[in-house]
Amino acid sequence: MIQSTIPGKIKLSSKLVSKVLNKLEKMGLIERTPTMYNKRKTYIVKPNVETATKVLREIGEDFISLEDVIKEIINIPCVKCPQTERCYEGGFYDPAFCPLLGEYIENKINNYNKNSQ
Ligand code: SF4
Structure with a gap:
């Protein structure tokens, strides 16, 4: 392409x-x-x-x-996120506590569960 x-x-x-x-x-x-x-x-x-x-x-x-x-x-929220370079485990921006990433993963899990039933 x-x-x-x-x-x-x-x-x-x-x-x-x-x-x-x-x-x-x-x-x-x-x-x-x-x-x-x-x-x-x-x-x-x-x-x-x-x-x-x-x-x-x-x-x-x-x-x-x-x-x-x-x-x-x-x-994927991290792809467009302006904090990508400053986001790391234990940092001010931490993927483990990011609501955007959490919501994205939760939706993916829900969709996966729906599709695999
Ligand atoms: S985890 Fe959240 S804050 Fe960190 S890069 Fe991804 S969207 Fe941005």
């Missing part, structure tokens, strides 16, 4: 998509290769299928497509 085409497909700003893709790349969930598209620099974005599938299975989702992976990962 060409990075510059993603914002229109999932109706998010280019800036947010770029920020999310940077994080996904750092997490090893995608790989990006520089390319030219419509005479502009952009990237070819490919999922690291093995890692993405493992992560999605752990949270109760099946891997379907790169678009679905991006949509799913964008919903």
Whole structure:
């Protein structure tokens, strides 16, 4: 998938998509290769299928497509959180006590339980 085409497909700003893709790349969930598209620099974005599938299975989702992976990962509160760099165990921002992350995980568990009945 060409990075510059993603914002229109999932109706998010280019800036947010770029920020999310940077994080996904750092997490090893995608790989990006520089390319030219419509005479502009952009990237070819490919999922690291093995890692993405493992992560999605752990949270109760099946891997379907790169678009679905991006949509799913964008919903994880930490991906868009401005405190990501300052959030750590025992810190002022601590994942163990984060209401946003707690609510996200609770919803995932509830959905997983509903789907597995
Ligand atoms: S755990 Fe909460 S505060 Fe920390 S990065 Fe995630 S959403 Fe932000």
